[in-house]
Amino acid sequence: MSRVYNFSAGPAVLPEEVLKEVAEEMMDYQGSGMSVMEMSHRSADFQKIIDEAEQDLRDLMKIPDNYKVLFLQGGASQQFAAIPMNLMKNKVADYIVTGQWAKKAYQEAQKYGKANKIASSEDKTFSYIPDCSDLPISPDADYVYICENNTIYGTKFKKLPNTKGKTLVADVSSCFLSEPVDVSKYGIIYGGVQKNIGPAGMVISIIREDLITDDVLEGTPTMLKFKTQADAGSLYNTPNCYCIYVCGKVFKWLKKMGGLEEMQRRNIEKAKILYDFLDQSKLFKGTVVPEDRSLMNVPFVTGDKDMDAKFVKEAKEAGLVNLKGHRTVGGMRASIYNAMPKEGVEALVAFMKKFEEENA
Numbered sequence: 001m002s003r004v005y006n007f008s009a010g011p012a013v014l015p016e017e018v019l020k021e022v023a024e025e026m027m028d029y030q031g032s033g034m035s036v037m038e039m040s041h042r043s044a045d046f047q048k049i050i051d052e053a054e055q056d057l058r059d060l061m062k063i064p065d066n067y068k069v070l071f072l073q074g075g076a077s078q079q080f081a082a083i084p085m086n087l088m089k090n091k092v093a094d095y096i097v098t099g100q101w102a103k104k105a106y107q108e109a110q111k112y113g114k115a116n117k118i119a120s121s122e123d124k125t126f127s128y129i130p131d132c133s134d135l136p137i138s139p140d141a142d143y144v145y146i147c148e149n150n151t152i153y154g155t156k157f158k159k160l161p162n163t164k165g166k167t168l169v170a171d172v173s174s175c176f177l178s179e180p181v182d183v184s185k186y187g188i189i190y191g192g193v194q195k196n197i198g199p200a201g202m203v204i205s206i207i208r209e210d211l212i213t214d215d216v217l218e219g220t221p222t223m224l225k226f227k228t229q230a231d232a233g234s235l236y237n238t239p240n241c242y243c244i245y246v247c248g249k250v251f252k253w254l255k256k257m258g259g260l261e262e263m264q265r266r267n268i269e270k271a272k273i274l275y276d277f278l279d280q281s282k283l284f285k286g287t288v289v290p291e292d293r294s295l296m297n298v299p300f301v302t303g304d305k306d307m308d309a310k311f312v313k314e315a316k317e318a319g320l321v322n323l324k325g326h327r328t329v330g331g332m333r334a335s336i337y338n339a340m341p342k343e344g345v346e347a348l349v350a351f352m353k354k355f356e357e358e359n360a
C-alpha cells in the first residue's frame, strides 16, 4: 500500500486510523453480520450510530441544548437555498461576500427576497477579510451571512462580524472542527463534511431552535424545511447513512486526539511551518494578507504560470498531490485539514525548498 500526502481542498484526506477501522468493519459491523452500507436506517444499530455521532459532535463543539444538529443531504450548496427559505420572514438578508462560496450563497438568496451585499473583498481578488466592525446592517434583516473560511482564497474571519443584534449564519465547510467555537454566537453554523470530517454528500447544520418553525417561505420543499428534518431527527427519509457513520468515527478520533483545543494547537503549528517558509521564500509567495490567513487552505504562487505548472507536476511525482490552485485563481493551494499530519506539511516545505534551489 502506498499513500500520498493529499492536499485536496475536498473531498480530502481523512485520518488513516478511521479508514482502517471502517475497512475492518466493512463486512461485519460489530457483529451485525452486515456492512453499515447495507443497514436499514430504521434499525437499532443505525439509530445508535447516529445518536452517538450527534452526541460526540455536541461534546466536541460544546453545542448548547437549544440547538438542533441536522445531518442533511444536498451538500453545503443546498443550504444556500434552504437558509433563506427558512429564515427570510421579512424577506431581507445581509451578505458579506468574501469569496466564490459566499457569492453563490448571496446570489441564491436573491431568488427568495432582498439579499444585500453589505461588504465584499472582491476588489482585491478576495485576498482579505473586510472590516466588519460597523457595517450598514439592514434594520429589518432576518440574518447576516458569512462564509467563515474561504476555501478557494485561503482567508478566514479571525473575528466575527458585528451583526448589531441580528442572527449570524455561517458556512464553516472548510474550517469545521479545526478549532474551538462558541456556537451560541451563531443562529446557524453549517458546513459540508467532505473537507475536515468525512466523505462527500452531507452537510451538518447546527441551528438554534427558535429558527426552526413552520413559518417558512411559500413553496419551500418539505425536505428543505428545517422543521421537517428536526422533528424526524434527520431521518425524515433515508439519510446518507454511511457518511454519518464515518463522520461519527472521525468525531471519536477527534475526542481521542484531545478535542478542538488540541486540533487548534496542531493546526496553528502546521500552518506556521508553511507560512514561515512562504514569507522568506524568493520563489513562492502567499496570496493572502497575513492577518486574515486561513489555517486550513494555503494558496501560493510563483508569479509564473509555467513555473506553477512545473511545480504541481513535480510535486505530484514526489507523492505530494492535489496542489493545483482553484481554477478561478490559478497557482497552488495546499489544504492542510485536521487529518493532514505535520509530516505532510514538512514534506511539502522540504520539497518546495528543493524546487526553489533547482529553479533559482
Ligand code: PMP
Pocket (backbone or CB within 6 Å): 010, 074, 075, 076, 077, 078, 101, 147, 149, 150, 151, 152, 171, 172, 173, 174, 192, 193
Ligand atoms: N462552502 C464552502 C466554503 C466550500 O468550500 C464548498 C465546497 N468547496 C461549498 C460551500 C460547497 O459545498 P458542496 O459541494 O457540499 O455543496
